Amino acid sequence: MPSDASSVLLFFIDGLGIGARGPFNPLDGLEGAEPLAIFADEQATTIHEGIVVPTDARLGVEGRPQSASGQTTILTGINVPQLLGYHKQGFPNAEMLEILRNHSIFLQLTRAGVGPITFANTYTQRFFDERPRWVSATTAAMEAAAVPFRQVADLKAGCAVFHDFTNQLLIERGEDIEPRSAEQAAQVLASLASEHKFTLYEYFITDKIGHKQDVQLARTILQNLARLIRELLVRIDLDRTSVILTSDHGNIEDLSSRNHTLNSVPTIVWGLNRIQIAKQIKTLADITPAILQTLMQKTASHQ
Numbered sequence: 001m002p003s004d005a006s007s008v009l010l011f012f013i014d015g016l017g018i019g020a021r022g023p024f025n026p027l028d029g030l031e032g033a034e035p036l037a038i039f040a041d042e043q044a045t046t047i048h049e050g051i052v053v054p055t056d057a058r059l060g061v062e063g064r065p066q067s068a069s070g071q072t073t074i075l076t077g078i079n080v081p082q083l084l085g086y087h088k089q090g091f092p093n094a095e096m097l098e099i100l101r102n103h104s105i106f107l108q109l110t111r112a113g114v115g116p117i118t119f120a121n122t123y124t125q126r127f128f129d130e131r132p133r134w135v136s137a138t139t140a141a142m143e144a145a146a147v148p149f150r151q152v153a154d155l156k157a158g159c160a161v162f163h164d165f166t167n168q169l170l171i172e173r174g175e176d177i178e179p180r181s182a183e184q185a186a187q188v189l190a191s192l193a194s195e196h197k198f199t200l201y202e203y204f205i206t207d208k209i210g211h212k213q214d215v216q217l218a219r220t221i222l223q224n225l226a227r228l229i230r231e232l233l234v235r236i237d238l239d240r241t242s243v244i245l246t247s248d249h250g251n252i253e254d255l256s257s258r259n260h261t262l263n264s265v266p267t268i269v270w271g272l273n274r275i276q277i278a279k280q281i282k283t284l285a286d287i288t289p290a291i292l293q294t295l296m297q298k299t300a301s302h303q
């Protein structure tokens with residue numbers, strides 16, 4: 001097991017590409033959108049010395065990039081669309097589940113003796129009671145690697161975040177729980193990242209809003225998400241943690257269509273080993289190898 005204290009937080013945002021400016025891009029002209037305000041054909045600079053890497057989500061396969069194949073690629077380092085010959089929306093099918101069960105980043109880290117690892121998101125009792133027929137790429141990967149699920153009790157104890165980090169959707173479902181500010185959620189994520197070698201957080205509302213084509217709602221959501229990231233970056237120890245933000249495909253950056261876009265996605269790398277990590281990333285298939293390499297090297301270098 002590596003003796004250094006390095007750790008990685010992977011911050012996954014569903015459906016966020018790098019789009020051109022214009023009336024259909026909710027990030028254009030949006031106040032408080034840093035670090036998400038990244039536009040096509042513009043030199044991208046960002047806060048806290050982050051490095052922006054436009055990342056290919058099309059993966060050499062015709063058609064629009066989709067969630068199941070993109071997420072399976074991010075979580076395994078295998079170019080799944082290229083291997084299987086198609087992009088797949090929604091939840092992973094049997095072929096993708098097989099790949100996730102054998103090659104997920106959780107499993108690769110565990111096999112290499114790197115831990116502890118965790119998924120920061122909260123699962124509700126309803127998930128366990130009504131076990132859905134289709135599960136997300138992350139859920140399948142966690143189960144195969146025996147990573148414990150964080151639950152509402154963990155959230156209440158300050159050791160988990162809901163995918164909607166404000167807790168609003170949980171409260172609307174009748175959970176007896178307090179709303180959370182971006183600052184509070186950021187503190188929980190920073191604590192989890194300090195206690196684990198690898199922490200994953202997933203945010204999905206961006207993709208849902210992209211399909212709804214609601215510009216005003218998109219702007220509100222993106223502003224609050226950007227605030228969470230800024231608050232996280234001031235709370236997390238960037239001297240020992242690499243923060244990697246990425247997405248599976250474009251969507252919310254172009255509300256002229258309800259479809260996913262063909263745009264590259266923004267990978268942004270902050271903190272420890274950021275230059276080394278950023279250099280390795282060209283496509284979604286490069287995320288897992290870059291994380292493995294940074295967590296498995298003996299002496300992490302400060303940059």
Ligand SMILES: [Zn+2]
Binds near residue numbers: 066067207249
């Ligand atoms: Zn997606």
